[in-house]
Amino acid sequence: MLHRDHDGFTLIELLLVVAIIGIIAAIAAPGLLRARMAGNEASAIGSMRAISTAQHAYAGKCNGYAPVLTELSLAGTFLSPDMTSGPVLFKSGYRITLTAGASNLVLPSPSAGCTGSGSSYIATAVPMSIGTSGARGFATDEGGAIWQDVTGAAPSQPFTPGGNVSIIQ
Numbered sequence: 396m397l398h399r400d401h402d403g404f405t406l407i408e409l410l411l412v413v414a415i416i417g418i419i420a421a422i423a424a425p426g427l428l429r430a431r432m433a434g435n436e437a438s439a440i441g442s443m444r445a446i447s448t449a450q451h452a453y454a455g456k457c458n459g460y461a462p463v464l465t466e467l468s469l470a471g472t473f474l475s476p477d478m479t480s481g482p483v484l485f486k487s488g489y490r491i492t493l494t495a496g497a498s499n500l501v502l503p504s505p506s507a508g509c510t511g512s513g514s515s516y517i518a519t520a521v522p523m524s525i526g527t528s529g530a531r532g533f534a535t536d537e538g539g540a541i542w543q544d545v546t547g548a549a550p551s552q553p554f555t556p557g558g559n560v561s562i563i564q
Contacts, residue, residue, distance in 0.1 A: 432527070439489040445474060453470060462512075493518045497553065499516070542563065
């Protein structure tokens, strides 16, 4: 009688392992997405804090607020170069912008090295893909508080709590 050794796995065993891995991946994927969104939102809040701090330092030198992100590097090193490379910043799944505020008045004679300084600003961070890159929109202005809108839109000035908009810090 001839006896053959078969080393390895049968097709059924391999399919079972693949099915188990698929089930585990399906269970873990939503948690990973939530963790990524939470990380992106934390990064956006950090960007709002950094812009607020930079704007207050800029105001100390220029007697007003910068109207665009690039001005925060042109007038001095108020904000890191990765955040002032252009008028719009795409960072960690968020679109970050800085514009003159709703009640902005352009200052007639800004300090040397400062251009377009104004009396107010608004910085916003909105998710590039709501529900995937982030769920909340954020904004800050010369008051320094950070506001959120749970619909993913940027809170608008004047900031008032209610509905989908609330202050987070």
